[in-house]
Every structure is written in C-alpha cells, then in structure tokens.
Amino acid sequence: MWLTAIYYDGRQARPHPVTLCVEGDKLLLQGRDIVRREELASLKIPPPLGSTPRLILFADGGRCEVADRQGFADILPDAGKSVVAGMENSWWHALAALLLTLILLSVVYLFGLPYAARVVADRVPVHLLERMDNQFFASLDQTLLMPSKLAEERRHTLEDGLRRLVLPPGEDRLAHIEFRGSPTLGANAFALPGGSVLVLDDLVNLASNDQEILAVLAHEMGHVYEKHALRQMLQASVIGLAMAWYIGDVSNLLAVAPTVILETRYSRDFERRADAFAAELLRANGIPVSRLADILEKLEAAQRNTAPNQPVESAGAMDYLSSHPATEARIKHLREL
Ligand SMILES: [Zn+2]
Structure with a gap:
C-alpha cells in the first residue's frame, strides 16, 4: 500500500510530493529525483497529535508529513506509541506532574503541617504559653471582656467541682478557669494556649x-x-511556625494571639478529640455524657436566638458550634455514647 506524503529534505524549505510504503522493516520513499530506503528503527515517529498530519523524522534532518492519518496507521500501526518524548505525551506528563504536585502539597497541608504544628507546640515552653494567656486577658479585659457578675460563691462552687474531677491517667494538672462576662461573645467558653479556660x-x-x-x-x-x-x-500561620521552630521565639504569635484565639474555629478533628476526651472524663467521674449534648443543644439554640439572621458559624459562635451540621452530628454522636 502506497501513501502520498510531503517530504522536506531538512536543508531546503521546498516540499517534495512523494509516495511511501513499508517493505518488511524498511520504509520506502519515492518522489521525483528522490528515493530513500530507511530502516524503520532509524526513524523517529512522534505520536499522533490532534488532527495534524503524522510526521516521520529521518536521522539526517529530513522529514515527511502524511495527511492520511488512517492510511499512516494502516502501514505503521505501532508507530509513535512507544515514543515518550512526543508533544502530546509531554502534555500528559506535565498534567500528571501538576496533579502529583497538588497531591503532595495537599498531603503536606493536611498531614505535614498539623504534624509540624504538634511537634512545635510541644517545644514551646510552658511559661511562654502562660504569657500568651496573660496577654490575652491584658488586651481584652475592659474591651471585649468584663469582670464576671457571677457571685463569688457560685464561682467557687464551680471551681471546686472542677478540682474534684478525677483526671485521666497521666494528667496531673487541672485547667485553670477564668470567669468573665461579655455581651459580645454571649454564652461561650474558650480554651487558651497556656491552659486557662475562659x-x-x-x-x-x-x-x-x-x-x-x-x-x-x-x-x-x-x-x-x-x-x-x-x-x-x-x-494557621506557617510563617509563625517557621519562626517558632528556627528562632524559638513566639513573640509574633503573642501579638496576634488574643484575636486569633477568639476567631479560631477548631477543625472537626480537634472538636471530635475534645469531645472524646470530655466523654472519657465525664464517664470516669460518674457524670452522664449526655450532659455535654444537653448544653450543646442549649448553646446552639441560644446562638440562633441572639443572631437569627446569621449562620451559626459566624462571629461569636462558641468554639464547638463552629459549623452547624457538624454540631448536630456531634450531639447525635454524644447521645449514642
Ligand atoms: Zn471545642
């Protein structure tokens, strides 16, 4: 079978009309004044690219363009399939490389970053963490936070209740409670980095x-x-992470800490873990786990009443009301425990 093609000799731009056929392991090319008989193995045949003519590249720089793609596929059925360097393959490779990069970045973001944050968090000295809590109160008392209006006796009763809790094995320190009032933040509680609970x-x-x-x-x-x-x-702050790691200094973090703490929405994973911890602690102390579900429901209802037009996850929502469907799922889960 003969195919018509256009041949360029690689030295001049002039096109030569030629015919092609394959004989055994050789390509035979014939035109006016031109005859070439080349080993198929010596030819480069890029894979098909869109609807452009198929190419045959000769070792000496000559090349052939075959518009009849079907005819080309008939005489050279395997050509181009194994050529990795073809343009279309390169495109797929670039896409694959991009995808791989995105996957790697996601893995770093989803697993590497949390892991690094955990390692660094364990390296930050306790006195610095306590300084963060002090700074939190220093900058928010008299602005967002007011002195608590609860009777002193009431506060002591709650502190006593906390002190009487039997802690899980390996834990010897209690959270330290700070009572405050806040018309803005409403019914809310926050765990601060240094171990205080507001x-x-x-x-x-x-x-x-x-x-x-x-x-x-x-x-x-x-x-x-x-x-x-x-x-x-x-x-949330990769730069802060790098700083804390290399310099052992968290002063930058300290500066932004107060607002960040209030705006922080914990990941679902953190909420799940805190719920699991609470369930274990409550059970160990003979308190029904459903108490947490009860108060969660009340908090959610209160949040809806104070901000009926705002989604629950908006400003001022309690840390555990960070996302509504998740809260529902958590209440359901706690009730099943
Ligand atoms: Zn929480």
Whole structure:
C-alpha cells in the first residue's frame, strides 16, 4: 500500500510530493529525483497529535508529513506509541506532574503541617504559653471582656467541682478557669494556649445544672491537654511556625494571639478529640455524657436566638458550634455514647 506524503529534505524549505510504503522493516520513499530506503528503527515517529498530519523524522534532518492519518496507521500501526518524548505525551506528563504536585502539597497541608504544628507546640515552653494567656486577658479585659457578675460563691462552687474531677491517667494538672462576662461573645467558653479556660457568665447562666458546665469544662480541657489552640494558631500561620521552630521565639504569635484565639474555629478533628476526651472524663467521674449534648443543644439554640439572621458559624459562635451540621452530628454522636 502506497501513501502520498510531503517530504522536506531538512536543508531546503521546498516540499517534495512523494509516495511511501513499508517493505518488511524498511520504509520506502519515492518522489521525483528522490528515493530513500530507511530502516524503520532509524526513524523517529512522534505520536499522533490532534488532527495534524503524522510526521516521520529521518536521522539526517529530513522529514515527511502524511495527511492520511488512517492510511499512516494502516502501514505503521505501532508507530509513535512507544515514543515518550512526543508533544502530546509531554502534555500528559506535565498534567500528571501538576496533579502529583497538588497531591503532595495537599498531603503536606493536611498531614505535614498539623504534624509540624504538634511537634512545635510541644517545644514551646510552658511559661511562654502562660504569657500568651496573660496577654490575652491584658488586651481584652475592659474591651471585649468584663469582670464576671457571677457571685463569688457560685464561682467557687464551680471551681471546686472542677478540682474534684478525677483526671485521666497521666494528667496531673487541672485547667485553670477564668470567669468573665461579655455581651459580645454571649454564652461561650474558650480554651487558651497556656491552659486557662475562659468561661463567660452567659454560659453559666444558660446551663440547667453544674454537670453541664463541668461537661463544657471537660471539653475545653481536652483542647487544653492537646494544645489545640496553639496548634491551630501555628497551623494557621506557617510563617509563625517557621519562626517558632528556627528562632524559638513566639513573640509574633503573642501579638496576634488574643484575636486569633477568639476567631479560631477548631477543625472537626480537634472538636471530635475534645469531645472524646470530655466523654472519657465525664464517664470516669460518674457524670452522664449526655450532659455535654444537653448544653450543646442549649448553646446552639441560644446562638440562633441572639443572631437569627446569621449562620451559626459566624462571629461569636462558641468554639464547638463552629459549623452547624457538624454540631448536630456531634450531639447525635454524644447521645449514642
Ligand atoms: Zn471545642
């Protein structure tokens, strides 16, 4: 079978009409004044690219263009398939490389960054963390935070309740509670990086009994023990992470800490872990795990009433109300425990 083709000799731009056929392992090319008989193995045949003519590249720089792609495929069925360097293959390779890069970056983001944050969080000295808590109160007292209006006796009762909790094995420190009022933040509680738990008056007033407040404290202690606040901040700030790692200095973080802590929405994973910690702690102390579900429901309802037009996850939402469907799932899960 003969195919018509256009041949260029590689030295002049002039096209030569030729005919081609394959004889055994040789390509035979014939035109006016031109006859070439070449080993197929010596030819470069790029893979098909879109609807452009098929190419045959000769070792001496000559080349052939075959418009009849079907005819070309008939006489050289395997040509181009094994050539990796073809343009179309390069395109696929570039895409694959891009995808691989994206996957790698995602893995670093999803696993590497949290891991690094955990390692760094464990390296940050306790006194620096406590300084973060002090700075938090220093910058927010008298602005966002007010002195608590709870009776001193009431606060002592809650602190006593916390002190009486039997801690999980290996844990010997209690969270330290700071009571404050805040019209802006409403019924809320926050675990601070240094181990303090900020409890707002509205939360205490919202609870039907002290066990519900202890359940919230247990959840926040889960965040404290696993250093979620610090880890979340580190994760949110890769630069901060690098700084803390190389310089051992967290002063930059300290400067932004107060607002970051309030705006931080823990990942679902952190919330799940804090819930699991709370469930274990409550059970070990004979407090029904459902108390946490009860107060979560009340908090969610309160949040809806104070901000009916805002999504629950918007400003001021309690850390565990960070996303509504997740909260529902968590309440359901806690009720099943
Ligand atoms: Zn939480």
